[in-house]
Amino acid sequence: MRLLVTGGAGFIGSNFIRYILEKHPDWEVINLDKLGYGSNLANLKDIEDDERYTFVKGNINDFELVSKLIKEVDAVINFAAESHVDRSISNPHAFIESNVLGVYTVLEAIRKVNPEVRLVHVSTDEVYGDIEEGSFTEEDRLMPSSPYSASKAAGDMLVLGHARTYNLNASITRCTNNYGPYQFPEKLIPKTIIRANMGLKIPIYGTGQNVRDWLYVEDHVRAIEAVLEKGERREVYNISAGDEKTNLEVVKTILRLMDKDEELIEFVEDRPGHDLRYSLNSWKITRDLKWRPKHSFDEGIKKTVEWYLNNGWWWKPLIDEKVLHPTPWKLRW
Known part of the structure; x- marks a missing residue:
């Protein structure tokens, strides 16, 4: 399999790329990253000479570049996003550009260039808002509380809309707070x-x-791998450790x-x-894809x-x- 990983120089993306190349010797990865705030090529210094790995500097809003890369791959894993709530309060515009318009650009490139490509869009539990008791399921309404979470919710809706209208092979993951090596x-x-x-x-x-709800980053990337390989199109999968x-x-x-x-x-x-509180019910991915956290x-x-x-x-x-x-x-x- 050949993957296009957008935002692969960031925290979760770089951990995903390293994991995939270690786990799948016959897979190749193209990493598209604009190297903006939060990205760091030092995250992948140990694999930069791997012949299965290619880095491309570029923005997911560049339709021509994204289209060219999508022609060459079997699947797209979209990590590219502005992700810090405080910064979204300070400057929402950057979050709309990346988390909404950027997602739209990727979807349009897939639709027009390679509609059979597999897409896993990486989202967040913050799209649900907070919950005092119990845990959100994939069927619950979205009620974002910040410009960041609102932009991520908008991106999710675009993915679901394109997947239904154009029959794209897309899934969404929503994870709880990650932690681990290489986090900004x-x-x-x-x-x-x-x-x-x-x-x-x-x-x-x-x-x-x-x-x-804290999730070790290696467990998260294993969940994304499971969704990539076994997830159903137009399905959302919550990922949490409890x-x-x-x-x-x-x-x-x-x-x-x-x-x-x-x-x-x-x-x-x-x-x-x-x-006040985030909490996800991840029974669906545990039941359907046999994933569970190890840490x-x-x-x-x-x-x-x-x-x-x-x-x-x-x-x-x-x-x-x-x-x-x-x-x-x-x-x-």
């Missing part, structure tokens, strides 16, 4: 590890009681693993529209802490004055 330092878990290692305060929004933790619990766990004092914790002004949160977070502490070469170049001394909640680090 502004996200909660790497931010906490790096700042604790530097002896800096760890900012936590509000009271820290916001709940997230490891729900408050943000405060996550930070305290990391500090304990690093033998750091909890006095580093600093509660800061909450961000607008902050969802508990305790196992995954230990591996993650160790990776960041042992790979300063990767994250230290990403630390600059803007990151160390951010503006208020809009770019809170």
Whole structure:
């Protein structure tokens, strides 16, 4: 199989590419990435010379380029997206360009150039909004709370609409919060590890009681692989581990693993529209595709802490004055 992976220089995309090349010796991967904010070719430095891997610098809004690449592949995995809620509050326009217009461009290229190609569109649990009790299923309504989640929900609707109208072979995955190696330092878990290692305060929004279901990135990419190979067209698959933790619990766990004092914790002004709790029911992918997570949160977070502490070469170049001394909640680090 030959894959086009969009946004493959980002956190989840790069982990997916590495996993696929290790798992499938006869597969090839084309990585299309504009190398914007959050992308980093250092994520794939260890495989850049693999003859089965090709990197193409470009934007998914470039219809001619995307069409040319889609002619050459059997499947497209669309990771390309702007993905940080705080930044979407600060600048929604970039999120509309990538997460809505970019998805439309990919769909149109498939429709016009290679309508038999398989598409897996990678989305997020945030399209459902928050939930106080229970867990969202794939049948629940979408109620996004931020410009980021709204843009992702719009992209999902475009995929479903094109899949039905033009009979495209497309599926959607919606996952809970990922963590693991190569995650950009502004996200909660790497931010906490790096700042604790530097002896800096760890900012936590509000009271820290916001709940997230945490999924180790390797388990996520295994789920995407399952959807690629066995998923049904026009189906949505929730992906979760059932490891729900408050943000405060996550930070305290990391500090304990690093033998750091909890006095580093600093509660800061909450961000607008902050969802209280995310929770997904992933019984469908477990039942139909026989996927289940292999890592508990305790196992995954230990591996993650160790990776960041042992790979300063990767994250230290990403630390600059803007990151160390951010503006208020809009770019809170």
